[in-house]
Amino acid sequence: xxxxxxxxxxxxxxxxxxxxxxxxxxxxxxxxxxxxxxxxxxxxxxxxxxxxxxxxxxxxxxxxxxxxxxxxxxxxxxxxxxxxxxxxxxxxxxxxxxxxxxxxxxxxxxxxxxxxxxxxxxxxxxxxxxxxxxxxxxxxxxxxxxxxxxxxxxxxxxxxxxxxxxxxxxxxxxxxxxxxxxxxxxxxxxxxxxxxxxxxxxxxxxxxxxxxxxxxxxxxxxxxxxxxxxxxxxxxxxxxxxxxxxxxxxxxxxxxxxxxxxxxxxxxxxxxxxxxxxxx
Amino acid sequence: xxxxxxxxxxxxxxxxxxxxxxxxxxxxxxxxxxxxxxxxxxxxxxxxxxxxxxxxxxxxxxxxxxxxxxxxxxxxxxxxxxxxxxxxxxxxxxxxxxxxxxxxxxxxxxxxxxxxxxxxxxxxxxxxxxxxxxxxxxxxxxxxxxxxxxxxxxxxxxxxxxxxxxxxxxxxxxxxxxxxxxxxxxxxxxxxxxxxxxxxxxxxxxxxxxxxxxxx
Numbered sequence: 418x419x420x421x422x423x424x425x426x427x428x429x430x431x432x433x434x435x436x437x438x439x440x441x442x443x444x445x446x447x448x449x450x451x452x453x454x455x456x457x458x459x460x461x462x463x464x465x466x467x468x469x470x471x472x473x474x475x476x477x478x479x480x481x482x483x484x485x486x487x488x489x490x491x492x493x494x495x496x497x498x499x500x501x502x503x504x505x506x507x508x509x510x511x512x513x514x515x516x517x518x519x520x521x522x523x524x525x526x527x528x529x530x531x532x533x534x535x536x537x538x539x540x541x542x543x544x545x546x547x548x549x550x551x552x553x554x555x556x557x558x559x560x561x562x563x564x565x566x567x568x569x570x571x572x573x574x575x576x577x578x579x580x581x582x583x584x585x586x587x588x589x590x591x592x593x594x595x596x597x598x599x600x601x602x603x604x605x606x607x608x609x610x611x612x613x614x615x616x617x618x619x620x621x622x623x624x625x626x627x628x629x630x631x632x633x634x635x636x637x638x639x640x641x642x643x644x645x646x647x648x649x650x651x652x653x654x655x656x657x658x659x660x661x662x663x664x665x666x667x668x669x670x671x672x673x674x675x676x677x678x679x680x681x682x683x684x685x686x687x688x689x690x691x692x693x694x695x696x697x
Numbered sequence: 698x699x700x701x702x703x704x705x706x707x708x709x710x711x712x713x714x715x716x717x718x719x720x721x722x723x724x725x726x727x728x729x730x731x732x733x734x735x736x737x738x739x740x741x742x743x744x745x746x747x748x749x750x751x752x753x754x755x756x757x758x759x760x761x762x763x764x765x766x767x768x769x770x771x772x773x774x775x776x777x778x779x780x781x782x783x784x785x786x787x788x789x790x791x792x793x794x795x796x797x798x799x800x801x802x803x804x805x806x807x808x809x810x811x812x813x814x815x816x817x818x819x820x821x822x823x824x825x826x827x828x829x830x831x832x833x834x835x836x837x838x839x840x841x842x843x844x845x846x847x848x849x850x851x852x853x854x855x856x857x858x859x860x861x862x863x864x865x866x867x868x869x870x871x872x873x874x875x876x877x878x879x880x881x882x883x884x885x886x887x888x889x890x891x892x893x894x895x896x897x898x899x900x901x902x903x904x905x906x907x908x909x910x911x912x913x
């Protein structure tokens with residue numbers, strides 16, 4: 418409710434101590450974590466296409482996954498990467514994992530793999546973890562031209578001795594590119610997809626990258642997992658409730674809270690300027 | 698609760714260190730400025746990450762690339778090794794110019810590799826996708842495609858600085874519309890960023906509640 422003269426209340430709102438907002442956010446988050454509301458989730462077409470594309474791949478197809486999970490955003494990237502890898506292993510799709518931008522992703526990937534049920538997948542035949550390779554886009558281009566270019570995997574094995582690389586020699590032999598690397602998905606497009614005949618891609622995007630990914634859907638980007646929201650939808654599709662679904666209520670709370678804050682501050686701001694006779 | 702059970706193992710120590718560093722970072726919220734706890738946690742994270750990266754990259758490059766290639770008889774690997782070593786001349790005041798050679802090569806190769814694919818992937822393919830109006834039986838899709846086409850054209854005109862709105866008044870409605878299109882784009886990006894950051898906070902609270910305190 419706005420104060421009669423519009424000044425007292427509006428001043429309070431416009432000069433609100435940010436700590437109050439933080440307290441409300443944290444209390445809301447803790448509440449939603451401890452008492453999940455179970456709000457309904459609608460599966461969008463980007464997530465559905467992502468899921469369906471992986472479902473359409475025959476067992477034995479080969480996917481290259483760039484999985485750069487940085488420590489600072491581990492909690493945001495973990496559920497998304499978990500959903501992707503679990504689906505790939507469930508579908509018996511062979512996986513070549515490489516990190517090209519964040520060195521700490523090598524240790525984070527090990528943490529991630531401990532949470533994945535790999536079934537009867539054999540290391541070297543069905544999946545390989547190359548680990549972190551320095552060189553950014555130049556390294557990506559070299560890797561695409563010769564998948565054994567990094568020479569050794571994360572555990573010191575020579576790549577050319579691993580059975581998986583007998584059938585996958587260049588990016589031409591790959592059926593799917595999975596980008597689980599936040600901002601770096603565009604370099605996957607530049608170095609792996611476009612030069613190799615628009616190789617199909619699926620992108621795990623953080624919320625901020627989403628508007629940049631849309632123009633590349635549906636070619637070559639076959640599907641987009643939009644952050645935790647997308648991951649929650651994916652878990653629902655896989656019928657495997659996990660971390661993302663647990664975080665979903667908290668995010669819905671943030672959305673509602675932000676809308677309320679934006680609406681109130683804008684009303685106050687506009688009414689204040691109107692009363693002061695300034696241009697809106 | 699594992700952390701209060703009296704058992705001391707690497708997991709319990711890890712949980713305590715992570716929880717304490719998390720609280721140190723949260724002190725930024727309480728004081729809304731840098732403080733000694735925040736700086737300590739920040740420096741610890743930066744230092745640990747840098748140390749880990751240096752060791753990993755050195756080990757991978759020396760063992761994985763240089764030694765493995767040399768063992769295979771590919772002695773051309775000596776050239777990048779020499780170029781890499783030249784980078785260290787940056788610290789020798791009289792020979793600093795030598796460091797410019799590898800920097801120039803890294804820069805030019807990087808730009809070349811990036812640009813050849815960027816032109817095709819980000820400009821040519823994008824322009825074709827936006828400018829080709831794909832009509833289908835789905836009316837909603839058609840309207841959507843027309844909106845995308847118009848948004849693309851309007852936004853390009855907005856950045857077409859040869860036509861000054863002050864001189865060519867007919868384009869003012871177009872540039873104004875383009876401005877709003879850009880606002881929507883930035884708003885979507887901002888919204889996405891906020892959600893991304895919120896997940897980070899949620900992740901830390903989840904860690905404190907479930908992993909550290911063992912609630913739930």
